[in-house]
Amino acid sequence: ERPMTEPALDIQQLAHTFNRGTPYETTALGGVDLTLEPGDFVVVLGSNGSGKSTLLNAIAGSLMAESGRIRVDGTDVSRWPAHRRARLIGRVFQDPFGGTAADMTVLENLAIASTRGLRRGLGRALARARREELAEAVRRLGLGLENRLDTPMGLLSGGQRQALTLLMAMLVRPGLLLLDEHTAALDPRSAELLLRLTQTFVSAERLTTMMVTHSMPQAVRLGNRILIMHRGVVAFDLSGPQKRRARVEDLLARFEELRRSDMLDDPAADLLRRAYV
DSSP states (O other): OOOTTOOSEEEEEEEEEETTTSTTOEEEEEEEEEEEOTTOEEEEEOOTTSSHHHHHHHHHTSSOOSEEEEEETTEEOTTOOHHHHTTTEEEEOSOTTTSSOTTSBHHHHHHHHHTTTSOOOHHHHTSHHHHHHHHHHHHTTSSSGGGOTTSBGGGSOHHHHHHHHHHHHHHSOOSEEEEESTTTTSOHHHHHHHHHHHHHHHHHHTOOEEEEOSOHHHHHHSSSEEEEEETTEEEEEEEHHHHHHOOHHHHHHHHHHHHHHHHHHHHHHHHHHHHTO
């Protein structure tokens, strides 16, 4: 029997390099160690190319990392394909039109999501009792979509689809919820609505969550922990009082530290490169 203190996510020395052996070789993940406890809500910040999206892809299995170990709720999923990991991991992407089937109805999309990882047919999933359960789940969104269960998903707005995608990711309560800039493509009003739903659902279900964002105000507002990634590693990990006291200005100061560090490193790197030309 597993101990009660089993981490929700345990990553050890996760590493991956793109274009290895070419002039374009890039270290995307440089040996990341990371542990999330059950119920943690971690917001991941970082500039373009810092490794934050690569980290989520490696956890979800859409990228098979070259080395390292990933455990979700005590299960080693390091070599599992993405579809197998989907039994343990829910994910919402940036594109509100990418996480659902446009030609299928709201109910059909929900039914498929509710059987993720299970061997059940769609007909069974759409039984009357199940339809009522799904309608009640949709009612929790507060968008009136429980009255549009038979509407093709493609006729809904981006904000409505993204709200439903969030719900779909949580129908089979995942061991880990991954949110990959899930508000970035939405207008401000829809983004704010989705953030409130995210906060409400994650808190109510005590879901262990990782949310990648470029928004520092979101990072300050949400979650109990902030990770700042830089050049494929976790450069800063703010939790406890540090997270509770964090303001946008504090995060900007951390990024300025990283920028200055890069400026100091670059001349030395240039000297080394010239020495070997």
